[in-house]
Amino acid sequence: MPDATFKIFRGDRDGGELYEYKVPIAPGMVVLDALHYIQAHDAPDLAVRWNCKAGKCGSCSAEVNGRPRLTCKTRLDALPLDQPITVQPMKSFPVLKDLVTDVSWNYRVNKKIPPFTPRPNVEWKMDQREVDRVQEFRKCIECFLCQNVCHVLRDHEKQEQFGGPRFFVRIAGLEMHPLDGLSRTELLKEELGIGLCNITKCCTEVCPEDIHITDNAIIPLKERVVDDFYDPVRWFLRKLSGKKH
Amino acid sequence: MxxxxxxxxxxxxxxxxxxxxxxxxxxxxxxxxxxxxxxxxxxxxxxxxxxxxxIAAAMANVDASDDWRTHFRDTMRGxxxxxxxxxxxxxxxxxxERVRELEQWGALFDRTADGNILQRAFGGHTFKRLCHVxxxxxxxxxxxxxxxxxxxxxxxxxxxxxxxxxxxxxxxxxxxxxxxxxxxxxxxxxxxxxxxxxxxxxxxxxxxxxxxxxxxxxxxxxxxxxxxxxxxxVQFHPTGMVWPPGVQGILVTEAVRGEGGVLRNKDGERFMERYDPERMDLSTRDVVARAIYTEAKEGRGTEHGGAYLDISHKPPEYVKKKLPSMYHQFRELADVDITKGPMEVGPTCHxxxxxxxxxxxxxxxxxxxxxxxxxxxxxxxxxxxxxxxxxxxxxxxxxxxxxxxxxxxxQTETPKLDDAQVEEATREMLEPFERRDGDSPYDVHRDLQETMQNYVGIFRREEDLKQGLAEIQGLKDRAGRVHVDGSRLFNPGWHLARDLKSLLTVSEAVALSALERQESRGAHSRIDFPQYDEKWSKLNNIISRDGDGMRLRHAPIAEMPSDLCVILEKKK
The missing domain is CATH 3.50.50.60 (FAD/NAD(P)-binding domain)
Known part of the structure; x- marks a missing residue:
């Protein structure tokens, strides 16, 4: 088998550059296999995050030939091998070293979200059809690729005003939980800035779990925010009852 | 300090x-x-x-006859x-109760028709017992x-x-x-x-x-x-992926068999009939792993040395609904559509x-x-x-x-920290940077994995285990002299250099215990001692530190109270 050429970002917070490595191609090889080969043979200190190697944990996100991907699911035979394959860290997060970025901001956003809060005296029975809708959101493996491509974060850097697609998906999973009794629309509107999303669907395109982030999570949440805050009758009722919908 | x-x-x-x-x-x-x-x-x-x-829990949502006693009995038999x-x-x-608690904290399990948590069949469980998503x-x-x-x-x-x-x-x-x-x-x-x-x-x-x-x-x-x-x-899960090479070992869930998947050898034979005719594909993991290994070893394996696992007789929509990540895993990593044809699987350390x-x-x-x-x-x-x-x-x-x-x-006071221990721990971590030569930690790790795979695997025998122990001693020497490149900034080679020490400790303990137990039981299969030995049914091997070495002793298992003995004796 011939070799593939990789150009991999090596560097840290202070900058870096692309380094070239040759890797012998094996059948079915993925980019993460190549990174491991490089660690074992050429660059033992090459920093890479990974865990399951099967698309279930969302650790190995990077930009392969400029496209945000899980490296464990990116097959070499799906890439043009007559030219070097570039592997760079996710652009929207600060580089720590090589392909490892500082994703701690995501964990801070997550802390703002009130947890599942069952309605009082609820009966713990649910219909599979209701559950199906929410299970889609709960498939999220937190690879943060959606956060990485979202214009609001990637180009406009509104990390302080905006939660990002990952956390709209998480909130959709809570809001649409058949037994949840809390409203998170105020959080969505005020702290997580859902209004800043202009539904370009970039997040949906990169989701390795095929979650319909824009159509099934963000748009319905935007509608709930509109209903709660911009429909005068609903606004008045909400003020009176202090309850959701 | x-x-x-x-x-x-x-x-x-x-x-x-x-x-x-x-x-x-x-x-x-x-x-x-x-x-x-x-x-x-x-x-x-x-x-x-x-x-x-x-998650196995005797909720009895699907099989009303299930209760903790049956789960207890299944666990002990397994x-x-x-x-x-x-x-x-x-x-x-x-x-x-722990499962119900998870649900109350927001977990969303698959449901039965009447809205309860759905449960599926799994190897060694008498009833449909696994709460799942x-x-x-x-x-x-x-x-x-x-x-x-x-x-x-x-x-x-x-x-x-x-x-x-x-x-x-x-x-x-x-x-x-x-x-x-x-x-x-x-x-x-x-x-x-x-x-x-x-x-x-x-x-x-x-x-x-x-x-x-x-x-x-x-x-x-x-x-x-x-x-x-x-x-x-050590449990070798019967079904890991075997092809292509980069995904070898990645888990293929037992739920494939729980949902009706069947194992076959290259001749199309449902070989589990010869190993466990009663439980067949849903036998316990030790039995199925040995069966697949044996089929391959005796020349009845698949192209890449495993067995076929087939769920394609079920409707494609059902397979995608119940096994979505298996469907994607095989489609994307192995070019196999599991709704149309079989997977190739083989044992993997799990x-x-x-x-x-x-x-x-x-x-x-x-x-x-x-x-x-x-x-x-x-x-x-x-x-x-x-x-x-x-x-x-x-x-x-x-x-x-x-x-x-x-x-x-x-009930305790705040403990005192000992500076000497912290100093010692620091020194140990920094040493690999100071060496000019020595092995790469990746090479030592690769050789350890080969050693354990070859000498302390599914089937064991005295000479192999002794060979494994000897090699582990050699690897300990090499691991103590590894050399690390680069800085302390997110450096996987450095991290592996430390992880090797733990790996070698547990590997030695595994090989030592495996050599000691001269019988076959559960996941421990000795070619030279293929039967159960009554003497060993009441003993655990216990390993503790002895200076810089390991001490192994036998500890008798406590007598089971009569109420539990009665449960175990019941047929179903």
Whole structure:
């Protein structure tokens, strides 16, 4: 088998550059296999995050030939091998070293979200059809690729005003939980800035779990925010009852 | 001196943020303790996230006849009666409540027609017992626990690796470690330490385990004076991927067989008829793994040396609904559409039944202040674990460990930190940078994986085990002289250099225990001793530290009370 050429970002917070490595191609090889080969043979200190190697944990996100991907699911035979394959860290997060970025901001956003809060005296029975809708959101493996491509974060850097697609998906999973009794629309509107999303669907395109982030999570949440805050009758009722919908 | 180090103080320090660690953290917090959780990866990436099939709990939602007694009996039979019977009893009794609790914290399980939690069949379980979410149950579980824990206020130290437990006299005083990001050292002072670090699968070449599973917790505990038990019992899951090479070992959930998938050899024969005609494809994992291995070895294997696993007789929509991640995994990584044709599968190192010896009720080890739960602890599963009993184990004994650790913290003074121990731990970590020559840690790791795969695998015999032990000694020498390139900034080669030490400790314990047990039982198969031996049915192998070496002794299993004996004797 011939070799593939990789150009991999090596560097840290202070900058870096692309380094070239040759890797012998094996059948079915993925980019993460190549990174491991490089660690074992050429660059033992090459920093890479990974865990399951099967698309279930969302650790190995990077930009392969400029496209945000899980490296464990990116097959070499799906890439043009007559030219070097570039592997760079996710652009929207600060580089720590090589392909490892500082994703701690995501964990801070997550802390703002009130947890599942069952309605009082609820009966713990649910219909599979209701559950199906929410299970889609709960498939999220937190690879943060959606956060990485979202214009609001990637180009406009509104990390302080905006939660990002990952956390709209998480909130959709809570809001649409058949037994949840809390409203998170105020959080969505005020702290997580859902209004800043202009539904370009970039997040949906990169989701390795095929979650319909824009159509099934963000748009319905935007509608709930509109209903709660911009429909005068609903606004008045909400003020009176202090309850959701 | 210790002022030079970043120090964090907690009542309870939990090492590991998988299911057991997070469940322990939640319980310790509920008891009023201040809790720190340290994990090598980002939060939510621990191996629990990769658990697929489900959580075993006798809820009796699908089969009304199920109850804890049947679950207890199945667990003991699966473990070939070597289990700690009290743990098996507590586990079977408490699992349903732990599952309901998860649901009340927001987990969304698949449902029955009448709206309850759906349960599926699995190997060795008499009834349909596994509460599940398609084939991504572990993800649902870890997200639920993670969100609950974070909301309650646990402090999480992510991407931080512990390299030594600190002692104050005989008791645990905390832990020493480094931040992966910048390589700086950190000290934790704690009254109680819960070890929830999972398994040791990275010692084998073909494994379903990720880079994290290097036996850290067991080795740390051993170094600090704890006893390790049942180390010969390593579970090889019957169905890992075998092709292409890069995915070899990645798990194929038992739920494929639970949902009706069948195993065949290259001649199309359902070979499980010859190994376990009664339970067939849903026999216990030890039996199925040996069957697939034997078929391949005797020339009836698939092109890449495995067996065929076929679910394509079920409607495609059903397969995609019940096994979505298997469908994607094979389509994307192996170019196989499992709704149309069979998968190729073979045994892969998956789970460690042995581990730190603990008290059943409190999960406390024989070192004051040290607790262990989940895969890092021994006892519940005996000689072989049933599928689905791991997730329930994490919940039941994670909770018990958290509770007991918090209780212990209430009753003890803050321990003293010993500067000399911290200095020693620092020196050990910095040494590899000072060497000019020596092996690459990656080379030593590769050779260890070959050694364990070849000499301490599914089938064992005396000469192989002795050869394995000799090679492990040689690898220990090499590991002590490895050389590390680069800086302390997120340096995987440096991290592996330290992980090797843990891997070698647990590997030696496995080989030593396997050599000692001259019989075949559960996951431990000796070619030279193929039968059960009554003498061994009442004994656990216990390993403890003896100077720089290992001491192995036999400990008799406690007599089972008569009410439990009656349960075991029942037919169904």
């Amino acid at each position: 210790t002022e030079k180090y970043e120090i964090h103080e907690h009542d309870v320090l939990i090492i590991g943020a998988g299911g057991a660690g997070l469940r322990a953290a939640i319980e310790a917090l509920a008891e009023g303790a201040s809790v720190g959780v340290v994990c090598k990866s980002l939060l939510g990436k621990a191996h629990t996230v990769m658990a697929e099939g489900g 473990g070939k009666f070597l289990n700690n019977w009290r743990m098996a009893q507590l586990h079977a009794q408490e699992a349903p 398609g084939d991504r149950t572990g993800l649902e579980m870890i997200r639920t626990l993670q969100d609950r824990g974070v909301h309650l206020g646990i402090d999480v130290y992510m991407e931080c690796a512990i390299t030594r437990l600190l002692k104050d006299g005989e008791r645990v005083a905390g832990a020493f470690g480094y931040w992966r990001e910048n390589g700086r050292f950190v000290v934790f002072r704690a009254k109680s330490v819960v070890i929830a670090t999972g398994g040791i699968g990275k010692a084998w070449r073909i494994t379903s385990n990720s880079w994290e599973y290097t036996g850290d917790g067991m080795a740390l505990a051993f170094d600090a004076g704890a006893e390790l038990m049942d180390m010969e019992f 789970y460690m039944m042995g581990g730190i010896r603990v008290d059943a009720e409190t999960a406390q080890a024989n070192v004051p202040g040290m607790f262990a739960a989940g895969e890092a602890a021994a006892g519940l599963h005996g000689a072989n674990r049933l599928g689905g009993n791991s997730l329930s184990d994490l919940l039941v004994f994670g909770r018990r460990a958290g509770q007991a650790a918090a209780e212990h913290a209430k």
